[in-house]
Amino acid sequence: MANELKHTSVGSAMTQSEFEGVGLHVFDSQATGDIVYASSGTQLSRLAKGEENTFLQMSGTIPEWVVSPTIGDGDQEDIQINYDGNAVDFHMGIDDSADDFIIGTGTTMGSNPAITVDGSTRNVTIATDLTIGGDDLFMATNTSGHVLVADGTNYNPVAVSGDVTIASNGAVTIGSGVVEHGMLADDIVSGQAEITSGLASADEMMYSDGGVIKRIGVDVLATKLLGLASAGTVAQASDHMLFLDNGATGDVIVESIDDFLSAIAGSGISVSSSQLTASSSGVSVGKAIAFSIVF
Numbered sequence: 001m002a003n004e005l006k007h008t009s010v011g012s013a014m015t016q017s018e019f020e021g022v023g024l025h026v027f028d029s030q031a032t033g034d035i036v037y038a039s040s041g042t043q044l045s046r047l048a049k050g051e052e053n054t055f056l057q058m059s060g061t062i063p064e065w066v067v068s069p070t071i072g073d074g075d076q077e078d079i080q081i082n083y084d085g086n087a088v089d090f091h092m093g094i095d096d097s098a099d100d101f102i103i104g105t106g107t108t109m110g111s112n113p114a115i116t117v118d119g120s121t122r123n124v125t126i127a128t129d130l131t132i133g134g135d136d137l138f139m140a141t142n143t144s145g146h147v148l149v150a151d152g153t154n155y156n157p158v159a160v161s162g163d164v165t166i167a168s169n170g171a172v173t174i175g176s177g178v179v180e181h182g183m184l185a186d187d188i189v190s191g192q193a194e195i196t197s198g199l200a201s202a203d204e205m206m207y208s209d210g211g212v213i214k215r216i217g218v219d220v221l222a223t224k225l226l227g228l229a230s231a232g233t234v235a236q237a238s239d240h241m242l243f244l245d246n247g248a249t250g251d252v253i254v255e256s257i258d259d260f261l262s263a264i265a266g267s268g269i270s271v272s273s274s275q276l277t278a279s280s281s282g283v284s285v286g287k288a289i290a291f292s293i294v295f
Contacts (some may be wrong), residue, residue, distance in 0.1 A: 027045070027046035028046065029046070029048075030046060031048065034046050034049055035047050035049070035056075035063075047063055047065075051065065053067070055067075055068075057069045057070065071093075072094070077096055078095060078096050080092060080109050088105055089105065089106055090103070090105055091103075091104060091105075091107050091109065095110050099118075099120060100119055101116070101117040101119065102115070102117075103115040104127075112127075114126070114127050114128070139157060141157040142157070144167075144168040145165070146159055146160075147160055147166065163175050198249075199218045200218065201219035203217070204216065204217050204218065240254050240256050240257065241254070241255055241256075241260060242254055242255075243255060243260075258271065261275075261276055
C-alpha cells in the first residue's frame with residue numbers, strides 16, 4: 001500500500017523507547033505539510049499537501065485538494081459562510097427558498113441583506129446607498145451626450161432633445177431661435193440696475209422689426225424717432241413741444257407753445273392765441289403784423 005502509517009525498521013527486536021519514539025511512526029513517503037486521514041475504519045493514510053491556492057474538499061468519503069471548491073450538495077437548504085467580526089458579523093451565501101445569493105450583516109441568512117443577487121433574473125439589489133470610488137459608471141448604453149433620466153420606475157440613458165443639446169464634456173448649448181417670451185422672467189427688465197446718468201450714443205437697444213429681433217443704437221433712434229410721427233394740425237391753445245434744457249446735451253423738457261412764444265417774445269412783441277404780434281409803433285408801416293410759429 002502507499003501512504004499508509006507504518007513503523008520504521010529497527011531490526012529484529014524493539015526496545016520500549018524505540019516503540020514510543022515519535023520518529024518511528026511515519027507515513028509512507030511522508031513530507032512536510034502532509035495531513036492524515038482515515039482511509040478506512042482501520043487504516044490511517046497520508047494526503048500529500050496541496051498546491052498553493054487550492055482548497056481541501058470531501059469527495060465522497062475521501063478528502064481531496066481542488067482549485068474550485070463546491071459548497072453544498074444540491075439539496076434544498078441555505079448555504080452560507082459566516083464572518084465573525086469584532087463589532088459586526090457578516091454572512092454570505094444562498095437563500096435557497098428564494099434562490100438568491102445574499103451578502104449581509106449578522107449570521108442569519110437573509111437578515112439585514114446588503115446585496116442580493118436574484119438567481120432567476122441576475123438583477124442586483126443594493127439595500128442602501130451605493131458609493132462609487134472611481135469616476136466612471138459603465139452601462140450597456142454609453143452614447144455620447146446621453147443623460148440618466150428617471151421615468152418613475154428606474155433610470156435610463158436617454159438623449160437630450162428639445163431646445164438644448166449637451167456635449168460629452170457637459171457643455172450645454174441653447175438652440176438658435178428657441179428662447180420665447182414665456183421663458184423669460186417678468187423682471188427681466190425691472191430686475192436690472194437702472195441707468196440714471198444718461199444715455200450715450202453708443203448705447204444699444206433691442207426691438208422687434210416685424211417679428212424679427214434686432215438691435216438699434218441710441219444715436220440712430222434719436223435721429224429717426226420723430227420722423228415716424230404722423231402729420232397733424234397744431235392746436236395752439238393746448239399743444240406742447242420738446243426742447244433740450246440747459247444746453248445741447250441737457251434733459252428733454254416738454255413745454256406748451258404759448259409759454260415758449262412768451263419766453264422768446266422781445267420788446268414790442270406780444271403773444272395772443274399762440275401768435276406773435278408786433279405793435280404798430282415798432283414797425284415802419286402803420287399796421288400790425290401777425291405770424292405763427294408751428295413745431
